[in-house]
Amino acid sequence: MSLKHILLGILQEPHSGYDIKKVFDQVFSNFWAAELSQIYPQLKKLSEQNMLSVVEEESDKGPSKKVYQTTEKGQKELVNWLQDGPIVHTEKLAYLAQTFFLNSLATTEQKLEFMQALQHEMKTWHQNLCGYQKDWQSRFPNYPYDLPDDEFYPNLTLMMGVKKVGAIVEWCEESIDLIKLRL
Amino acid sequence: MSLKHILLGILQEPHSGYDIKKVFDQVFSNFWAAELSQIYPQLKKLSEQNMLSVVEEESDKGPSKKVYQTTEKGQKELVNWLQDGPIVHTEKLAYLAQTFFLNSLATTEQKLEFMQALQHEMKTWHQNLCGYQKDWQSRFPNYPYDLPDDEFYPNLTLMMGVKKVGAIVEWCEESIDLIKLRL
DNA sequence: TTGCACTATATAAATTGATATATAGATTAC
DNA sequence: GTAATCTATATATCAATTTATATAGTGCAA
Structure with a gap:
């Protein structure tokens, strides 16, 4: 249930889906993993809910990409998640x-x-x-x-x-x- | 994929599905959680694969229960899991x-x-x-x-x-x- | 007769792993 | 030189698995 909010957090700066996967692998690897097959459907869902904005851009290398960014509504949802207090006891070791x-x-x-x-x-x-x-x-x-x-x-x-x-x-x-x- | 092996580990001693849930809540709560809706289907599956034996018993309180126990085949699967070495980097915090x-x-x-x-x-x-x-x-x-x-x-x-x-x-x-x- | 402990299932959501599609630049083969 | 292949980028879908939430029946005790 946290993936949604982590995406809203990452997309305070604009990223494509592919970029986001890199952030998970390089920055979040110590406490959260996510696959592309999770990321893309969530981006679609959050866009439909107007929590993310989308702009299509040309890529330096490879095909054109969709660049997502958190909207004001999405920002509020992120802040709510933080204000609800820490989520603990979810570990599986x-x-x-x-x-x-x-x-x-x-x-x-x-x-x-x-x-x-x-x-x-x-x-x-x-x-x-x-x-x-x-x-x-x-x-x-x-x-x-x-x-x-x-x-x-x-x-x-x-x-x-x-x-x-x-x-x-x-x-x-x-x-x-x-x-x-x-x- | 670890739930399967944890069940095989717990069922080295006989337990019903309901008993197993208590073990998770009381003993494993620090590193693994599981719901009844996960436990029962897995018990069924592992029985069908002859990794668990089942005996129907009358309960002291409430309806009759199925008591499961790990078979020799299940024991081998558990040992394989341990011999494959430690599973790390699966945390989501x-x-x-x-x-x-x-x-x-x-x-x-x-x-x-x-x-x-x-x-x-x-x-x-x-x-x-x-x-x-x-x-x-x-x-x-x-x-x-x-x-x-x-x-x-x-x-x-x-x-x-x-x-x-x-x-x-x-x-x-x-x-x-x-x-x-x-x- | 209400509540609780015990037993179990149904349904929905989330996650994983594999695979499909497509574009662009770089490398290699001929 | 150009065709074929490889690598990286980018998006998307499917099946299988795992997880979460809700529901439902049974027997006993207060």
Whole structure:
């Protein structure tokens, strides 16, 4: 149900459907994924509801594109979503479900391998996030205090990722140590 | 596709559909939610595939129930799922999408309120998790070292929750401090 | 006899994954 | 040189799966 509002948020700046997919893959990948087959029907629906405006434009490369932008009505809907307060408890973490049933694997070695693989994934993810943070830091000498408002809130989501995934890496470490005591 | 495997995991012990819903609400609520309307069709499908056995039983209260249990074939499917390694990057966190667009709210006070509400939610969640952990600690004097295997891995998911949600509460705190500097 | 716990299904909406269509520029084949 | 192919851009649809909301019957207890 949030895709609608995320599109209204992204389309405060004009984008084509194809552009929006890139934003999901590059910017939102840490907390939301969306396919083109979701994006296009939603754009159509939101246009019909006058929450988005559409202009057809020529593309530099490839065929002509439809450029969408949030209307005043759409902006109000976005603000309502934010004013309704934070939406929590929507997480689905498959790897935690796997951890829950990990004892169904035959040997302690296999359980250990699973947790080591998980730690590796999480470490890589954490390093990526830290890399993005370094990019911000090089652009702002007094990071995060000197960020302009329009970059401050997106940056908060990055700070959250660094902190959270860091905690998960630590948990993997501790879990591995505990499992080794059971070998 | 994970619901299927979670059901196979739960049904290593016999449960009715209604029982399973309670397990999701009480045990899995921190990382997976499922509705009865998802559970029943999946049980039917997995029975037809001979991954689950069914026995009709009289209920203490209410109408008779079908009690399901994972078969050998189902057990193999569960083990395959675990052996394929951890499934990551499937998160959808609506509150982070909201944070990303928080600057669309008119005043800094409103943005601060949002983050304070989020912190409150997260603190409550964290306290619940710590409560569950105290229950474990009272049952095992040498927690978590003296846990039997069949309780050790479920407990890991709880330890993860405490650590992760703790980090999120800290992030909320830091974010609130940063936003206050912008008032 | 009202309410609650238990059991289950129906329907609608959202999401995913695969596929189809088409244009333009770049690369390669002949 | 030009035809064929490849790659990137752009839009769209379909089937299958997953998720959410609402509805409905059953038996017991207060």
